[in-house]
Amino acid sequence: MGMPIAHIMTSGMSGIRAAGDLVARMEFSKSMRIGEAKEYVAKKLNVSTIDLSDEYVMREIREDLGIGVITSVAGAPKGIAAKMNIEKLLGIKINSCERFRKQIA
């Protein structure tokens, strides 16, 4: 169990603590290499690429954009709701959001 945590501490982008999930989404959805994915996300967030792993910078941005934060914030978008905002931010479709939309149509 300590092994993945050691990787995250050494090299990871911290997931929704910062912008790791967003960069990962661009690698997975568009096969972007790391540099391109970071540039893409940084441009969408109007920050520099170094800010993407910076919890201090990303906390406020995530809360403002409603794309999910790591701690409980009452009323803040979570789960599917946060992912729908991520779709809009990154200009991509997310399968679970698509399924959700079909169910409520």
Add this chain to the structure above:
Amino acid sequence: MSNQDYLDKLRDTIVNQNINGCVEATNEALAAGIGAVEAIENGLSVGMKIVGDKFEAAEIYLPHIMMSAKAMSAAMEILSPLLVGDENAGHGLAITYVQEGDIHDIGHRLVTTMLGANGFEIIDLGVDVPNEKVIEEVIKNKGKKMILVGSALMTTSMLGQKDTVELLKEEGLRDDIKVMFGGAPVSDAWIAEIGADATAENAADASRVALEIMK
């Protein structure tokens, strides 16, 4: 043709997986007065060594090794009857198995194949084998030139190898048999710690190491 030509032909039929050719070359070598032991050691085994090296370098794969082994086996059918009573012939009996609690058998199969192809008589006990069954088989074959070849892919099953060696000691069998263990977690340090004889990095290396420690 010189004796070396006959031996080279034997070697080449193994390397080229030429089963019928290997039988033919064996008969020709015998007719030319080459002894069975010489044909095996300086012809067929040389070919298997080349095959092992090619396998290790990923130039050939399991089916190709098996075809070479089949050629070797066909030759051995002719040569084995001539070896009776020759104490220098054959490398001995290899008892192969995967440790209790472990069913990973690809490495075990490869090693068993390579040992068989290199002239060891094989008793393959299969996977998930309790130590008691291993000891039982060793007792059954007491008096033969033997090597125990155990495999474990998991650190948890690897621990059973220590018990294997202990049980061999308790039964007074440790000096009668060489003990070799393999598998991803097995290291030289582990072999030294538990008092086994050797490990190897892969199947081709395993046959080389086994031949070395059985000398």
Add this chain to the structure above:
Amino acid sequence: MTTEYATRMGDGQRIFMTREQILADLIEGMADATDLGTIPDLSEDELDKLVDIIATPARMVGVEPGKEVPVTHDIGTIRIDGDQGNSGVGIPSSRLVGVMMHERAFGADTMELGHIDYSYKPVKPVISNEQQAMEVCQQNTIIPLLYGAMPNLGLYYTPDGPFENPGDLMKAFKIDEARVSIEGAAKHATRDITWIMRKMMSSGADGVNFDTVGAAGDGDMYASLHAIEALRKEFPEIYIEAGMAGELTLGLHGDLQYDGKVLAGMWPHQQAEVVSKAGANIFGPVVNTNTSRSAAWNLGRAVTFVKAAVKASSIPCHVNMGMGVGGIPMFETPTIDAVSRASKAMVEVAGVDGI
């Protein structure tokens, strides 16, 4: 007196080496990779950097700020609730809890849902359960969440499956029959994986992770590549990650091809090309650890292989860095100092896109 630095063997044991010894082992490990894969050496600067990483007088190291990469997770939540004497720590918890712990407590960049057996074939009879779990997790998760398992062609052979075991057939020198058996098993695996993922995609999965591709040899890889191709065709937007089982594709069949290339004997830089061609988004190179060699030897070898794969690949490479792979010691609880060093080396020297 020459300074010695605490480092590790491939089995995790602590050893002490001088900088010269570390460099010598790095070079030897690198040479093993370059000889086997016919790939380029690391540069002197890169080797120096690896020496510095290994000899850093700190328990953990870290990548330079700005060089972080996404850390993806395979094995699902088994590392939390798994209790089979392996890497699972046996905490009774639901899979939803496991996924949310990874997202919210550990800071994972992506996550995966998998079931306790972790092979695709046994998912078939419990597919509704898996779909339900995926739906609940997707409702509550923000990070990308894949469904993952091992292709594990072994389950298609006797006594677990319908095809005669090629190992038994080969032992009886029935080579052609063994090959036919592998081909049949591969077709079934492709069909099963495609069917399972069709169901999981209908339940909102972001995509699929093929974990330990090639573990049962080239037939295993053949089945996976065809499943990737079929899934990409049916779901153009699906996220597909293909992580390998080892640096070398074992040739249990020997003649299977994909895109005109023989799969047996492929090294990571060659695997990357066919995985990408099949339609995957992420390639996961794997280099196994030799327990009898030092961490330096293993890291030199692993970084050399992975760097070549990163260069050859047209898609992102997320190097597999679990226990016993990627320069990490083969030990149930890999030491944090070794994990951290290998992690930094892969990012800063091999140039991986993720872990």
